[in-house]
Amino acid sequence: MEFFRNPNIDFLGKKWYFLAFSLVFSVAGVLSMLFWHGVPWGVDFRGGTLVYVKFSHTPDENAIRSELDRAGLRNFKLQRLGALSNNEELIDLDVRETSEQALDQGKLKIIQALETHAPAGKADLNNASSFTFKNFLMEKDPLHLGTDADQKYTAQAQAIVNFRDKVQGGVLGSIDQLKGVVEPAVVAALSDGFFVSDFGVRDVAIVGPQVGGQLRKQAFLATVYSLAGMLVYLGFRFEWIYGIAAVVTVFHDTLITVGAFSLTKTDISLTVIAAILTLIGYSNNDTIVVFDRIRENIKLMRREKLSDIVNRSINQTLSRTILTAGLTFLTVLALYLFGGEVLHGFSLALVIGILIGTYSSIAIAAPILVAYQDWRLGRGKRAVAVPSKAK
Amino acid sequence: MNKNLTWKLALIVGILLAFLLGIFGIPKSFSKQGLLASMTDRIHLGLDLRGGTHLILQVQVNDAVNVDSDNALETLKEQLRTKKINYAEITKPDPKSNPDRIVLKGVPPESRSDLLTIVQERLPEYEATPGPENTWVVSMKPQMLADLKNKAVTQAIETIRNRIDQLGVSEPVIQEHGLGEYQILVQLPGIDDPARVKDIMQSTAMLEIKQVLGGPYPSEQAALQDKGGVLPPDAILLPGHAAPGAETEGQAWYLVSRVSAVSGKDLRDAQPSRDQNGQPSVSFTLTGEGGQRFYNFTSAHINDSLGVVLDNKVQEVANIKDSIRDRGEISGGRMNEQQTKDLSMILRSGALPAGVKYLEERTAGPSLGADSIRAGVRAAVIGMVAVLVFMLLYYRGAGINADVALILNLIILLGFMGYFGAVLTLPGIAGVILTVGMGVDSNVLIFERIREELRNGKTPPSAVDQGFSHAWITIVDTHVTTIVSAAILFIFGTGPVRGFATTLTFGLLANLFTAVFVSRVIFDWILTRKQRGEALSI
Numbered sequence: 001m002e003f004f005r006n007p008n009i010d011f012l013g014k015k016w017y018f019l020a021f022s023l024v025f026s027v028a029g030v031l032s033m034l035f036w037h038g039v040p041w042g043v044d045f046r047g048g049t050l051v052y053v054k055f056s057h058t059p060d061e062n063a064i065r066s067e068l069d070r071a072g073l074r075n076f077k078l079q080r081l082g083a084l085s086n087n088e089e090l091i092d093l094d095v096r097e098t099s100e101q102a103l104d105q106g107k108l109k110i111i112q113a114l115e116t117h118a119p120a121g122k123a124d125l126n127n128a129s130s131f132t133f134k135n136f137l138m139e140k141d142p143l144h145l146g147t148d149a150d151q152k153y154t155a156q157a158q159a160i161v162n163f164r165d166k167v168q169g170g171v172l173g174s175i176d177q178l179k180g181v182v183e184p185a186v187v188a189a190l191s192d193g194f195f196v197s198d199f200g201v202r203d204v205a206i207v208g209p210q211v212g213g214q215l216r217k218q219a220f221l222a223t224v225y226s227l228a229g230m231l232v233y234l235g236f237r238f239e240w241i242y243g244i245a246a247v248v249t250v251f252h253d254t255l256i257t258v259g260a261f262s263l264t265k266t267d268i269s270l271t272v273i274a275a276i277l278t279l280i281g282y283s284n285n286d287t288i289v290v291f292d293r294i295r296e297n298i299k300l301m302r303r304e305k306l307s308d309i310v311n312r313s314i315n316q317t318l319s320r321t322i323l324t325a326g327l328t329f330l331t332v333l334a335l336y337l338f339g340g341e342v343l344h345g346f347s348l349a350l351v352i353g354i355l356i357g358t359y360s361s362i363a364i365a366a367p368i369l370v371a372y373q374d375w376r377l378g379r380g381k382r383a384v385a386v387p388s389k390a391k
Numbered sequence: 392m393n394k395n396l397t398w399k400l401a402l403i404v405g406i407l408l409a410f411l412l413g414i415f416g417i418p419k420s421f422s423k424q425g426l427l428a429s430m431t432d433r434i435h436l437g438l439d440l441r442g443g444t445h446l447i448l449q450v451q452v453n454d455a456v457n458v459d460s461d462n463a464l465e466t467l468k469e470q471l472r473t474k475k476i477n478y479a480e481i482t483k484p485d486p487k488s489n490p491d492r493i494v495l496k497g498v499p500p501e502s503r504s505d506l507l508t509i510v511q512e513r514l515p516e517y518e519a520t521p522g523p524e525n526t527w528v529v530s531m532k533p534q535m536l537a538d539l540k541n542k543a544v545t546q547a548i549e550t551i552r553n554r555i556d557q558l559g560v561s562e563p564v565i566q567e568h569g570l571g572e573y574q575i576l577v578q579l580p581g582i583d584d585p586a587r588v589k590d591i592m593q594s595t596a597m598l599e600i601k602q603v604l605g606g607p608y609p610s611e612q613a614a615l616q617d618k619g620g621v622l623p624p625d626a627i628l629l630p631g632h633a634a635p636g637a638e639t640e641g642q643a644w645y646l647v648s649r650v651s652a653v654s655g656k657d658l659r660d661a662q663p664s665r666d667q668n669g670q671p672s673v674s675f676t677l678t679g680e681g682g683q684r685f686y687n688f689t690s691a692h693i694n695d696s697l698g699v700v701l702d703n704k705v706q707e708v709a710n711i712k713d714s715i716r717d718r719g720e721i722s723g724g725r726m727n728e729q730q731t732k733d734l735s736m737i738l739r740s741g742a743l744p745a746g747v748k749y750l751e752e753r754t755a756g757p758s759l760g761a762d763s764i765r766a767g768v769r770a771a772v773i774g775m776v777a778v779l780v781f782m783l784l785y786y787r788g789a790g791i792n793a794d795v796a797l798i799l800n801l802i803i804l805l806g807f808m809g810y811f812g813a814v815l816t817l818p819g820i821a822g823v824i825l826t827v828g829m830g831v832d833s834n835v836l837i838f839e840r841i842r843e844e845l846r847n848g849k850t851p852p853s854a855v856d857q858g859f860s861h862a863w864i865t866i867v868d869t870h871v872t873t874i875v876s877a878a879i880l881f882i883f884g885t886g887p888v889r890g891f892a893t894t895l896t897f898g899l900l901a902n903l904f905t906a907v908f909v910s911r912v913i914f915d916w917i918l919t920r921k922q923r924g925e926a927l928s929i
Contacts (some may be wrong), residue, residue, distance in 0.1 A: 168761065170756060208751060211571070278825065284869070289836065322832065324832040342759070342817055
């Protein structure tokens, strides 16, 4: 099977279309970051409280909103996670408080607000820890074990939590579901001290503003170091102009990817930054493959114009470029579609980035080389961008 | 088959076995469960997959500096008095941001050398610098200050580790957090309700026994009024509980001596017990030296009151009826049994040299981790199968070659993780998936080149040879750039992100071996079995 047999497309002739396309997307992204949605920093970078809740039924977002409002919470965002049938909601509380009490309070308030029918003096079965269960059982001693009950009740508490979290996915519908999991006397005792709410907290992130700022700085530095690393490596392996062309290309990819996050208002979390850094590496791969071929062809075709050489090189590597991009895209798409909600932003960044990264190594990196050459010619300099270290 | 090739094949099989051993170790049974168990035994799951708590703590290092400079100030005062040096005022003007700075005002010029000698001999960690109008600034030497702060962090890590160990958390991570100044990273697998652990870690557990000079007062103002508006210089006001049956319920204030008779350092042991009313309490014993001091103190203060102060809160006030040597008790009926257990554990583990503040807290429930594993594995299998099938369809015979290389790549990647005890996180699983996508890039590069060479009329053996040698440089370049990105991620990232960088780096390193070396050996092996001039399936 073969998709491309000797393609001969004049890529450089279409550079103005490419430029227009890239400009539209990057300017749209930048405008959105500046004037519309801003940079949608996630809780990792912004500071605040994120509570990931699973309900036992389809949650009514309006009801949740009014509960949270009633609890006096301001600046919260409610977001459904995945399919409606997942019954999952993300509550994102924007607390820019510096005191840790205020940060801790956010989580407690959210949980209390959602426990609408909490009877006084009873704990929530779906949000109690194994420690709470153990303490309760030790106190009630439903199995009449006397003094050396510690081990037995620890095991019973662990069994409850395991069943709830690992078998039932985090939420129990009623205490009776525990029958057969723990001793009947324990189940009976539990109904004295616990009630069943309609949700379980699956994940909590509380990030102080100090850490947020620290992480923002780190993410920025990591990106800059990554780009600088590429520039140095490519400058060393090729010529400086190749490094610069590659870095400009990757910067273009990063800008468009971040812009897409701003346009779609998708939170930028730590893992999204990881994805973007990976893209910096990946997009460079593509660019290097084309550059390698240009370097090889410059030696073979000394008489020809650089633009012809570049065009030829892109066409020669086109089959490989499309194939690997396609295959990587395939795996990333699997991740996006089946990888679960936690990785949503991460795989979105990769899906966008691989498309843009492949496009840009053809449409941005190669034309920069030719444009540089033309500029040098215009100034009456030597008409070569031949890498001196070419092997 | 020629000898060289046999050697290489043997090497590949050897490496395959070695890395399989890396993944599974020597499994106890070969059932599905047995293999899975031995695998998770070697490849550790990150907090995001197994559930647990991740905390970042800020050590308030200035606390430790303040303690040190408070002592220095006392020493200085005492020395100035014994050496009969006059001064107008001695203060610490800015304990918040310059906790080591002691300012001494109004020292006569002729006492200059005496002062310098005192600082040099009695406070070797400090230096005195003269300012305008007979003012002197006594502050810590910068190197000493940095040492003290770092020591506070190390001690805090040590103390917190002691406490966590006693809680029975398995495989906790407690280490300095490189990203911020004086921060500690704590990871507690399996702890999904961090409230109690947080309290235990945060409790500075500074135990002191002080003489009670007055109180209880209902408020700070009341105490001040009682003392005529000014507190005695050697006393401080501390909050505490009102004695049972007193007129003021709840909060009360006590005037206690600034200097402690004994402190947490003098503690030998602390155990939960019951007081004379049968209420849960904590009883402690003092070290020999501490006991001696306590004996001297109690003998000198019979019929006075003493207070047990924990974290600057008066826990208990008692009358000294007799000399006490080495025993004490914290009771008061305000603690339940669990609290007395926790408190005695905290006391045994020693005091924190400085307070800690929580900067970040992440809790992943185990239910989410289980879902994430399921989703991640599903995505990995689907992505992998799609790639394998595509390679077979597109490159036919050579597709098998690529698929073998890819599977070997995965085995080596997981084996690496097993050998290095690396942590697999959810983004790490994504890294595995991405390795499949990026790893196949090397195969495609080589195969496309071979096809090109074949089109240009080369014979299969020479096309294979050319294909590999031309693609090699490109493959190295592309791998280096991605690994640079991953390395930077590893340096800057924590937890999940680090897991991603790890799998990506290991995966790409393994790919250099499988896509280039293994794939080449397979090609050579196929070529030796072919007749001269027979076409290559690619």
